[in-house]
Amino acid sequence: MSQLKDKGYAIYDYMDSLYYDGIEKDYEEILNYFENLPIDDYAPELNRYRRYSRALVLPTSGDIEWLPDVKRDGAEYAAYFQGKFNPEHPGSYREFHSIDSHIRDNKLLKKIIMANYEETFWGEEDKIMPIHVGVHFVKLMVDNDEDKAVSSPDCLHQDGEPFTFAHLIERKNVKGGTNAIGIPGVRGSQPDEVDQKDLHEIFEISKPLESYGVDDSAVSHYVGPVMKGSEEGAAVRSVILIDYQLTVVADMDE
Numbered sequence: 500m501s502q503l504k505d506k507g508y509a510i511y512d513y514m515d516s517l518y519y520d521g522i523e524k525d526y527e528e529i530l531n532y533f534e535n536l537p538i539d540d541y542a543p544e545l546n547r548y549r550r551y552s553r554a555l556v557l558p559t560s561g562d563i564e565w566l567p568d569v570k571r572d573g574a575e576y577a578a579y580f581q582g583k584f585n586p587e588h589p590g591s592y593r594e595f596h597s598i599d600s601h602i603r604d605n606k607l608l609k610k611i612i613m614a615n616y617e618e619t620f621w622g623e624e625d626k627i628m629p630i631h632v633g634v635h636f637v638k639l640m641v642d643n644d645e646d647k648a649v650s651s652p653d654c655l656h657q658d659g660e661p662f663t664f665a666h667l668i669e670r671k672n673v674k675g676g677t678n679a680i681g682i683p684g685v686r687g688s689q690p691d692e693v694d695q696k697d698l699h700e701i702f703e704i705s706k707p708l709e710s711y712g713v714d715d716s717a718v719s720h721y722v723g724p725v726m727k728g729s730e731e732g733a734a735v736r737s738v739i740l741i742d743y744q745l746t747v748v749a750d751m752d753e
């Protein structure tokens with residue numbers, strides 16, 4: 500049984516397990532792309548930058564098919580349904596700047612999407628429909644000693660999508676950005692407020708492509724605020740978050 504299935508979460512080192520000739524070059528392309536992520540329009544005061552695109556994984560062929568964007572004022576956007584578990588944006592639609600097509604075609608990104616997909620598990624009858632994949636590029640960046648960049652939501656939580664994976668792209672001069680995994684019952688709390696026996700693990704991902712994944716219904720998860728470390732220059736923590744969910748079909752009886 501996989502660790503994800505057994506424990507509800509798993510930690511990975513994809514730079515090692517996905518290694519192929521040219522992985523460094525593909526990683527560099529993604530890393531450079533994070534340099535100029537646009538500010539998150541929904542949280543400009545929180546030092547958060549982001550892009551987002553959606554894709555389908557076709558269960559029979561294993562192909563990735565990117566969904567089309569919405570054009571608005573000359574920019575390309577992808578729509579995102581937040582789901583019901585984010586207390587800061589309950590049940591709302593949001594639109595994000597989309598990921599450019601040359602990055603969508605990055606071999607490493609595709610390998611990561613498929614490696615995560617292969618970790619997910621579904622009922623046999625669910626796999627006749629494509630699996631929906633949401634790919635978020637998220638950068639938290641802090642310039643001043645007194646500031647901090649906060650993930651959303653800023654507490655132990657569940658995402659609402661059945662599976663979510665986080666992949667570290669860069670961690671530079673960061674204090675904080677610590678991950679915690681807990682039982683579902685502690686969602687809504689800070690890790691230091693809860694009974695420590697209700698936390699499975701507290702850890703940091705620090706190397707490129709160190710990653711973790713959660714079976715959302717089995718655990719709650721948390722990432723702490725990012726603050727500046729003791730070195731010169733801004734604190735930067737960049738991750739790719741990828742969520743996996745079923746195609747939702749209308750109820751025939753309604």
Ligand SMILES: [Fe+2]
Binds near residue numbers: 651657663720
């Ligand atoms: Fe989350």
